[in-house]
Amino acid sequence: MxxxxxxxxxxxxxxxxxxxxxxxxxxxxxxxxxxxxxxxxxxxxxxxxxxxxxxxxxxxxxxxxxxxxxxxxxxxxxxxxxxxxxxxxxxxxxxxxxxxxxxxxxxxxxxxxxxxxxxxxxxxxxxxxxxxxxxxxxxxGEGGWGGDRGTSSPVELPERAPDTDTTYDVWPQQALLYRLCGDRNPLHADPDFAKAAGFPAPILHGLCSYGIVLRTLTEQLLDADASQVAGFGVKFAGVVFPGETIRVQGWREDYRIVASATVAGGDRDGAPVLGDVVLTLA
Missing domain, CATH: 3.10.129.10 (Hotdog Thioesterase)
Structure with a gap:
């Protein structure tokens, strides 16, 4: 198999x-x-x-x-x-x-x-x-051999107002710059390749969204002090197209920050970007 x-x-x-x-x-x-x-x-x-x-x-x-x-x-x-x-x-x-x-x-x-x-x-x-x-x-298309299904523990977001609620406008050329960080997948740069993969245009690298959200939370809730970050984990929940806006909401808890990232504005307002976002504090 x-x-x-x-x-x-x-x-x-x-x-x-x-x-x-x-x-x-x-x-x-x-x-x-x-x-x-x-x-x-x-x-x-x-x-x-x-x-x-x-x-x-x-x-x-x-x-x-x-x-x-x-x-x-x-x-x-x-x-x-x-x-x-x-x-x-x-x-x-x-x-x-x-x-x-x-x-x-x-x-x-x-x-x-x-x-x-x-x-x-x-x-x-x-x-x-x-x-x-x-x-x-x-x-x-894989699976079905009767193996372990694994665990699933969704991160619950507090019902109170977030401690930060901010947006970041993704530049039209941001994926072209981020690809110089070691990911040359044409999905993020070539319009024809993206269309063949089922997207109307090239998409932003998921790891770029990952870094943007970590940077935003660190700047907004940790005074931009990266030394306070012990860990950062996410689930990739959707795509971002260059030119769109990412909305980041974060809640500070005792030993961590939990957050969500979605598309803000336009036809895809509210579309998920990252889920189960957890920043562990040092």
Whole structure:
């Protein structure tokens, strides 16, 4: 069968050595629409949004990522990015080098689809753990082998008024800039490719929305202090087209911030962008 869980679950996907510079961090923050000088000027005590750790290992990639997973005979057309999270051991340094080791941690059987989870741990040259990422992909047309369906614990939003309710206007060219952060998938740049994939126009990278929402919550509720962020996780719930507006609502709780992200205005007003948004406080 296209997915063999006995082979896939627990399979090591190898280790990748990578490095990053202040210029990479500055480009990443600018691609998220950052304007605060602590994110955009190296002489202002440059800090790093933890979401940078998700893209750092592939930041200099110029080809679409291969989908070569042990025990998984699938193609890119079947795949949707389902969720993403990162937890950091401390503030991400503005430059450095590391090695990330990734494995397939779980596969869920949803009947008409499969959910494949990957976990990656990044360590410095001295072996110090820097961050851990977890991500899932939703593989349409697979599943049905009788495996574990997995868990589902939706994040409940408080009924009170949000502590922040703000909007961000996505630039028409923002996806073209963000693709320089290591994701050259033509879905985000080529109108003909996007139409063939069923979209009326190229869509914004999901990880760009991910970073925009983290930046917004950090600026609005944490005084733009990225060191207060211990982790950030979301479920990808919908798409954003360049030129649209993202509305971010956030509620601060004792040890975390919970939030929602939706499209604001236009024909798609209220359409979901990110769900189950949780920012864990350091």
């Amino acid at each position: 296209p997915i063999d869980p006995d082979v896939a679950i627990g399979a090591e996907l190898g280790s990748v050595d990578f490095s990053w510079t202040e210029s990479d961090v500055l480009l990443y923050h600018l691609a998220l629409g950052a304007t605060d000088l602590s994110y955009t000027l190296e002489t202002a005590g440059l800090q790093v949004l933890p979401s940078f750790g998700v893209v750092a290992p592939t930041f200099h990639a110029s080809d679409p990522p291969p989908l070569d997973l042990p025990g998984c005979d699938i193609n890119l057309a079947q795949v949707v990015h389902g969720s993403q999270s990162i937890s950091v051991a401390g503030p991400v340094p503005p430059c450095g080098s590391a090695t990330v080791t990734t494995r397939i941690s779980e596969i869920w059987d949803k009947g008409k689809a499969a959910v494949i989870w990957q976990e990656g741990v990044a360590r410095s040259a001295s072996g110090e753990e820097l961050w851990t990422t977890r991500s899932s992909i939703f593989v349409k």
